[in-house]
Amino acid sequence: MHTIVVLAVPDVIAFDLATPVEVFGRARLPDGRPAYRVVVCGADSVVDAGPIRIQVEAGLEELERADTVVVPGRNDITVPTPPVFIEALRTAAAMGTRIASICVGALTLAEAGLLDGRRATTHWLTADTLARRHPAVEVDRDVLYVDAGNIVTSAGAAAGLDLCLHLIRRDFGMAVAADASRLAVAPLHRSGGQAQFVxxxxxxxxxxxxxxxxxxxxxxxxxxxxxxxxxxxxxxxxxxxxxxxxxxxxxxxxxxxxxxxxxxxxxxxxxxxxxxxxxxxxxxxxxxxxxxxxxxxxxxxxxxxxxxxxxxxxxxx
The missing domain is CATH 1.10.10.60 (Homeodomain-like)
Known part of the structure; x- marks a missing residue:
C-alpha cells in the first residue's frame, strides 16, 4: 500500500495538514480497499497549529517508510524551519521519495534546497518572498500546482486539494481520482489557475x-x-x-x-x-x-x- 506521511511542522497551518489526511485517507480502490496508508509524523508528540493543538502519532523516522511526504505550510513564515525537519526532508529526497508541499510549505522545501533549479509554486501572496529568498527557484505565480516529478508544489489553501486529487490520478488513474473528488465535493480539475485569485x-x-x-x-x-x-x-x-x-x-x-x-x-x-x-x-x-x-x-x-x-x-x- 502507498504510504503518505504528512509532516506536522511546528506552527503548522491546520487546514494544510488536514487536507491530505482527509483526501488521501478517504480514497478507495475499485474493490473498496483503501488506496493509501496515511500517517502524521513530527518531532514532538503535540504540535501547535494556530489556535488548536494536534496530537502526532509518529516520529520523523516514519519518513524512511514513506512513498510520499506532504509538507504543509506554517503560519509564521519568518521563523526558519527547525533543522531536524530540513535534514529529514533532504534524506527522504535522496532516497527518491516523492515530496509535495501545500501553500507556503514550498518555503520549507526551498530551505532544504529541494527546489533549486526547479519550477515551483506557492500562495500568490508569498511568491515574491519565495523568489527573493531562493533565487535558484523558478517561481510560477499563476498555477494551482506544479508537478516536477518527485517534487510537487501547490498554491494556497484549496489548491492543496487540487494537488492531492492530481496525485491520486497519477497513482491510481482517473476513476479512483474522480471518486475521491466526488467524496470531497470538489471538481477533479478546475479551469484556469491561481492567476484568477491574484x-x-x-x-x-x-x-x-x-x-x-x-x-x-x-x-x-x-x-x-x-x-x-x-x-x-x-x-x-x-x-x-x-x-x-x-x-x-x-x-x-x-x-x-x-x-x-x-x-x-x-x-x-x-x-x-x-x-x-x-x-x-x-x-x-x-x-x-x-x-x-x-x-x-x-x-x-x-x-x-x-x-x-x-x-x-x-x-x-
Missing part, C-alpha cells in the same frame, strides 16, 4: 517614490492614458518614470495601468451584471477584443468564466 497592483502598493502617481493612476485608468500623461502627473520625465517603475514594481508604467484596469474589471464582473463590452469601456480598454486578450493573459480565464466563478450568486442563477 489581486493585481493593489491601490496601497508599498513604494518609495511612486505613491502619488500610483494613486493618480488608480483614479484615471478609465481614460485613454499614454506614457506621457503618466509622466506629467508624476512631474518627471518619461525615462525617469520608466526607470522608477521597473525598479519599484518590476513593471513598466503601462503594464501597471493594464493590471489596475484588469483589477477594476474583476471587481465589476464580481459585483454587477454589466456586459463585458460595457466593462471593457468602463475600465479604459480601447476595444472589447483588446480587453478579452489582456484579461485572458493575466487572469488565465475569460471574463465570462471569471464571472461564473466569482460573480454574485444571484446573478449566476
Amino acid at each position: 489581486v493585481r497592483n493593489p491601490p496601497r502598493y508599498a513604494t518609495a517614490t511612486l505613491e502619488g502617481v500610483l494613486a493618480w493612476i488608480e483614479k484615471n485608468t478609465h481614460r485613454d492614458l499614454a506614457l506621457a500623461d503618466i509622466a506629467q502627473a508624476a512631474h518627471t520625465s518619461v525615462r525617469t518614470l520608466t526607470r522608477r517603475f521597473h525598479t519599484e514594481t518590476g513593471q513598466s508604467p503601462m503594464e501597471w495601468v493594464t493590471g489596475v484596469r484588469i483589477r477594476h474589471a474583476q471587481e465589476l464582473l464580481e459585483t454587477t451584471d454589466h456586459s463585458v463590452e460595457r466593462i471593457a469601456h468602463q475600465v479604459g480598454f480601447a476595444s472589447t477584443g483588446n480587453f478579452r486578450t489582456h484579461f485572458g493573459r493575466l487572469v488565465g480565464v475569460s471574463p465570462r468564466d471569471y464571472r461564473a466563478t466569482f460573480g454574485m450568486s444571484e446573478r449566476r442563477t
